[in-house]
Each structure stands twice: as structure tokens, then as C-alpha cells.
Amino acid sequence: MNPLIEARHLGLHYGRKAALQDLNFSIAPGRVVGLLGHNGAGKTTLMKTLVGLKRAQGELKVLGLDPVTQRGDLLSSLCYIPDVAVLPRWAKVSELVTLMGGLQPKFSAERAHALLRRTSVGLNDKVKHLSKGMVTQLHLALIAAIDARLMILDEPTLGLDVMSRKSFYEMLIDEWCDGERSVLISTHQVEEVESLLSDVMMLDEGRLVLNISLEEMDSRFVALSHDPEAAEAVAAGHPLLRYRMAGRPAALFDGVPPETVAHLGQRVRPSLVDLFMALTRKPEIQPREG
Numbered sequence: 001m002n003p004l005i006e007a008r009h010l011g012l013h014y015g016r017k018a019a020l021q022d023l024n025f026s027i028a029p030g031r032v033v034g035l036l037g038h039n040g041a042g043k044t045t046l047m048k049t050l051v052g053l054k055r056a057q058g059e060l061k062v063l064g065l066d067p068v069t070q071r072g073d074l075l076s077s078l079c080y081i082p083d084v085a086v087l088p089r090w091a092k093v094s095e096l097v098t099l100m101g102g103l104q105p106k107f108s109a110e111r112a113h114a115l116l117r118r119t120s121v122g123l124n125d126k127v128k129h130l131s132k133g134m135v136t137q138l139h140l141a142l143i144a145a146i147d148a149r150l151m152i153l154d155e156p157t158l159g160l161d162v163m164s165r166k167s168f169y170e171m172l173i174d175e176w177c178d179g180e181r182s183v184l185i186s187t188h189q190v191e192e193v194e195s196l197l198s199d200v201m202m203l204d205e206g207r208l209v210l211n212i213s214l215e216e217m218d219s220r221f222v223a224l225s226h227d228p229e230a231a232e233a234v235a236a237g238h239p240l241l242r243y244r245m246a247g248r249p250a251a252l253f254d255g256v257p258p259e260t261v262a263h264l265g266q267r268v269r270p271s272l273v274d275l276f277m278a279l280t281r282k283p284e285i286q287p288r289e290g
């Protein structure tokens, strides 16, 4: 199957600042990919590049098209919610549905109505009277009613409470993902999205430090939960990260822990958050030695 996104040696500078550095990746159909990274890691820049709002060096094909020179064609098969997404406050929901129908040939008003029935947003409501969570649900309903192959969401649930975030992701997975379409979602809610994702891409200061399926992640990374007395001996095995898991010290290894330390604790499954911390930690959050 042809990948929906194919990027080779992507790089982008803002003046002297390297925002994206030599990124190589592809996204196949039917994937739900999480794009994780600290503030300023380059997530928004990458997403803008994928939708043709920024021009990067290197080779990039999205749905087989060049996002800058073939942007018009690309936007007919791609949905994108930017991090600063806004809907016109004066508009009624029904007016937005009509507007979308005029703008997007692959938009289905019927589908939008069906999606909106899952939410507490009414067709006669005005955007300015909706809560932040309702506006986000409305936005997703409008975007998910487009029969596209790829959806790009930049921190779609920012500022929403936990219930609104949950219902947003439920609607996305139940109503839009069909095994053929792919979604790329950037988020800081690493714990919450872990169960939704098929793959994860981690950016750190513009570099792709991990690009892996959740299945591969499970088989590749191992955490060792151990007694406090074993801390020094475990540290000698050069783990990626030392941290605490369920109140006990733990160490995260890329691959099986070395024989010298494997017997010192119990092997446990590391979470995505553990891995994120290990691969992208900033000096201020590194565990203290000793």
C-alpha cells in the first residue's frame, strides 16, 4: 500500500533556528499516529509543512502530492485542524454546515448532522453560545464529515476537560477512522492518547527521536522494577531512564536489560509517558543522581 505521507530529509529553519532537522518517515493508510514533543519541539511546524503552509527542504509527498505546489488538490482529500482553530462566533451551527457544503466538495451535510447528534451541539445554536468543549466537538463534526483520507489535528483538545477530551477522541475513532484513513494528532496528553494510537512519533528539538508502532514499542523497550537497595547496581547497566513506577524505583532499557542487572528486579511494561520522558527529557526534569 502506498504511504499517505512520505518525508525524506525534511528540514526547516526560522532564521538560524533549526525547527525541523533531517526528518525521515512515512505514514501508511489506516494508522492513528501520535506526534509527541515538548513545547517548541517542532510539532506545529511539521504539521504546517505537511499541509503546505510552510516550505521545507528535502522531499515530501502527502497523498502523493507536493503540499506546496499542489495544495489545492491536496486540501480536497485532507482535513486539518490547526492549533489556533477558530470558528466564526456570529454563525449558527446550521449555517456552518451549509458553508462547508459550499467550500468542500467531499463534505456531507447528512454526515455532519449525524455526527452532531452525538454531541450536545444543536443546529440552531450560535457558536458564541457554545462552551470551548462544544466548539471543539462541532469543529470535529464539520471536519470528520469530509470524505478525506488523512486528518491532521494540532493539539485538538487543548483547554478541554477530561470528559470532553474523551468524547472528542471517541468520536474521532468511532466515526472517522475506518482502517483506511489515517490521523496524525499532536498532543501533550501523552497518557490519554496511548490507548488510541497505533504509532508514535517523538520530536525533540526538531529531530525525530522515535518513530515506532505501539506493538514494536512493547517488544523493544523493557522496564525493570527493583528494590531501592539495587539502585546503584541497576544504574551500572546504563538504563535510558531511572524513575518510579507504582512507588518503586524502576529503570527503562532499550532492549533486554544486561545480564548483570536483569536478575535485580521484575520486568514490567513501560508506558508511553516513561518512554517520552526518557527520550525527550530536558535538563530540568532529569532525575537527580544519588
Ligand SMILES: Nc1ncnc2c1ncn2[C@@H]1O[C@H](COP(=O)(O)OP(=O)(O)OP(=O)(O)O)[C@@H](O)[C@H]1O
Pocket (backbone or CB within 6 Å): 014, 017, 019, 037, 038, 039, 040, 041, 042, 043, 044, 045, 046
Ligand atoms: N514563525 C516563527 N518564527 C520564528 N521561530 C518560530 C516560528 N514558529 C515557531 N518558531 C520556533 O520553532 C520551534 C518549533 O516551534 P513549533 O511551534 O513548531 O513547536 P511545537 O512543538 O508545536 O510547540 P508547542 O507544543 O509549544 O505548540 C520553536 O523553537 C519556536 O520558537
